[in-house]
Amino acid sequence: MVLAALDRCSVIPLYYQIQQRLLDQIRSGALKSGQPVPSEQEIAAGLGVSRMTARQALKSLCDLGVTYTQRGRGTFVSANKLEKNIRQVLSFTEEMRARGLRADSNVLCFETVPAVAEIASALHAASGEPLIKLHRIRLADSCPMGIECSYIPQRLCPDLLRTFDASTSLYQTLSERYGIQMAFADEVIEAALASAKEACLLRIAKGSPVFIFTRVSSVQSGQAVEYVKSTYRADRYKIAHRLTRLNRELLYPAELKELGNAQVRTAPVDG
Amino acid sequence: MVLAALDRCSVIPLYYQIQQRLLDQIRSGALKSGQPVPSEQEIAAGLGVSRMTARQALKSLCDLGVTYTQRGRGTFVSANKLEKNIRQVLSFTEEMRARGLRADSNVLCFETVPAVAEIASALHAASGEPLIKLHRIRLADSCPMGIECSYIPQRLCPDLLRTFDASTSLYQTLSERYGIQMAFADEVIEAALASAKEACLLRIAKGSPVFIFTRVSSVQSGQAVEYVKSTYRADRYKIAHRLTRLNRELLYPAELKELGNAQVRTAPVDG
DNA sequence: ACCACCTAGTTGTCTAGACGACTGGACAAA
DNA sequence: TTTGTCCAGTCGTCTAGACAACTAGGTGGT
CATH class of the missing domain: 1.10.10.10 (Winged helix-like DNA-binding domain superfamily/Winged helix DNA-binding domain)
Structure with a gap:
């Protein structure tokens, strides 16, 4: 070598x-x-x-x-296998591009709203602080995949409402124009049945299975920047992700030994 | 300080x-x-x-x-916030313990079966190789949460069938008796409607939303050790996890600069 | 008021060593 | 055959420096 x-x-x-x-x-x-x-x-x-x-x-x-x-x-x-489809902090646009699909949006709403308690708490913002709300239907190759509703504190991107083309990539604009780069996100995933309204927007039958994502994205410092609630069709959208075992990192191996794991045999699986 | x-x-x-x-x-x-x-x-x-x-x-x-x-x-x-509920590679037993619930199992099936093509491929095993199959209903405080079906190559734990109490923690036994420690897992999550049989086992209505997990767990070397397919009730089970942005790690910052991101303003969000 | 320069403090990178702990093989002794 | 010892190779930890790149603030000149 x-x-x-x-x-x-x-x-x-x-x-x-x-x-x-x-x-x-x-x-x-x-x-x-x-x-x-x-x-x-x-x-x-x-x-x-x-x-x-x-x-x-x-x-x-x-x-x-x-x-x-x-x-x-x-x-x-x-x-x-260095899989490409592992779930990351990706905008819809980036995710679809990674899969070779064309991302598009129908904008339902793009305006400034005061923060309600739940969102303000998640973003560590004051209740009532102005947020930019962006409500979109997300399309992949013209097929509706999900409904997304993002909230971002207006103070972080003062002129976004005037300058942003709401059908393009929000993350790209935040990065290029405001230097805001998402570093990680905490997300809660639920499974549910599509309501009549959701079904209509997604062009699926009422009662079809859907994912509900509630995501808070943050920059490296840990400051929360974006709150997103989305509903995705489960028939066209799967989640692939990687789980890691982290708790061990807080305990040094030598400490583990002292706790009496000494009878562990050498793994026959390392080869 | x-x-x-x-x-x-x-x-x-x-x-x-x-x-x-x-x-x-x-x-x-x-x-x-x-x-x-x-x-x-x-x-x-x-x-x-x-x-x-x-x-x-x-x-x-x-x-x-x-x-x-x-x-x-x-x-x-x-x-x-150092959240404890972030999803990791945890066995059901560990996960429930972390939430303060008592984990239990009803064993439906515990036997040796030959590997079918799909599972053999995921585990990098030969088609037909003997696998230990463990099919269980998982209970939290006596309430059924999900149906789990695990497959592990028998060569990795030859006498598991004879010695393992199938209602206890599989991961703990693998670690303590065979030195097999799961390091990471790749998982695909789908949302679906419960079939009649699933609904009966989980004591929910047919057509209720459920999660379907397909997980391959591996040891540190990357060797796949366990294939699990599970169905969990979505009314009592949510997924909380953290996403990270990894792709940047493969590109050195100085290289990024050369690519023309020079107009990026300093982030006002770092403070 | 604005700009260029300097300086102190910080992290990023790098060097040339040192010793310890562990693995696996070779070898000798029981 | 089994056991114990030694040894070379490896990663883990640690030292005591060095220079570069960057930030923030102060100073002085324009």
Whole structure:
């Protein structure tokens, strides 16, 4: 395993160049699932960087879920299929584009409204504070997929009402014009039956199964920026997502051992 | 901000002790949302560690989503409410325990079956390979919540059929007896109407809304270990989860800049 | 009033080492 | 055959620095 030399004049950090070279090897199939990637020392010696830099590159791959490490053994390529359809914080426009469909909207309502208690609480805004309300029917290749109603504090995007074309991508506009980039979102998903009005808007039979999403999107600082309530047809819309086991991260392995998990056998599934 | 001295004799790493002290400060309210945490230099000088060790502690807090950093400004506490109900890779038993309910099961079926094509493919197993099938009705405080059907390759847990009490926690047994720890799971969620048989088992009306989960759980190496298909009542079961924006992680910020996002204004939402 | 410059403080990147813990294999002793 | 020991290779942790990039505020000149 020989990696291409690094560009030491570039503004791109060395650890990131190494990460990309390893990703290329994995994507090209030169490194397959379960195989060890070059060790920290190999990378350090082979590319003329210090071990900490090589280590940072490998750590970033682990964080991405592309590899995993075993102390005393090495770093190995995960069996992950890098699925594209994993649910993320995506606007409808982005989500449909990722699936190769054309996103469109019918705008039902685009106006300023005072915040009701529930939404104000979710957005950490004052009750009654002006919010921009954007109520749209979302279409994929002209077929209605869902009804979406977004609320965003007006102070964050003062002239949005005047300048935004409500049939285009809200997230893209927020990012490009206001520097607001969604970092994560907390969402509650419910399943229900379509009401008469919803059924009519979505052109499905009353009583058909639908998803109801209640989502609060936030920027990196954790400040909530958008409250969205949506109803999606369940016959044309599935949710694919990845769950991770996080609670362990708050407990150091050595602490776990002390709690008496000592009889655990070595897993026969790691190979 | 003064942190308690470190225990240099402990097996717990210094960076982890620092992380825990900072977490304590945040949980106790001494550090509030938006406030800066001690800088790398402050921590290094105050606790007598090198800056890289302090940095590792701060990095781990960022990874947990507890803080975020701004180059040239500092590290700040996120406005995240550390919600406990975020969806994870949890067994039904664990999930109900987290909600303060008593989990129980009615076992419908517990036997060895040959793998059908769809399941074999999801588990990367040979078609026809023996799987342990565990079909259960899941009860929370004696109320039926869902129907679950799990499949696990028998080679991973040879004597499970003989030794497992099928009304207890499968994940706990897999972890304690076989060293199999689920690390992540890919899941597809659908919404549908309960069939007559499902409605009867769940004691709801036929045609009530239900969730259908199809989940493949894997260990850290990415090897798939369990295939589960479940049907849950939507009237008593909601899904709360957190979405993150990941695609950016594959693109270094400096690369983004070169792509012409230069007109982005500084976000007024970071404060 | 505005702008350019400087400076102190911060995080980001990187170096060149060190020791410890763990794995797996080779080898010798019982 | 089994057991214990040693050893090379690996990742985990930690040190003590260095320079770069960026932010925010102050200063002084225009």
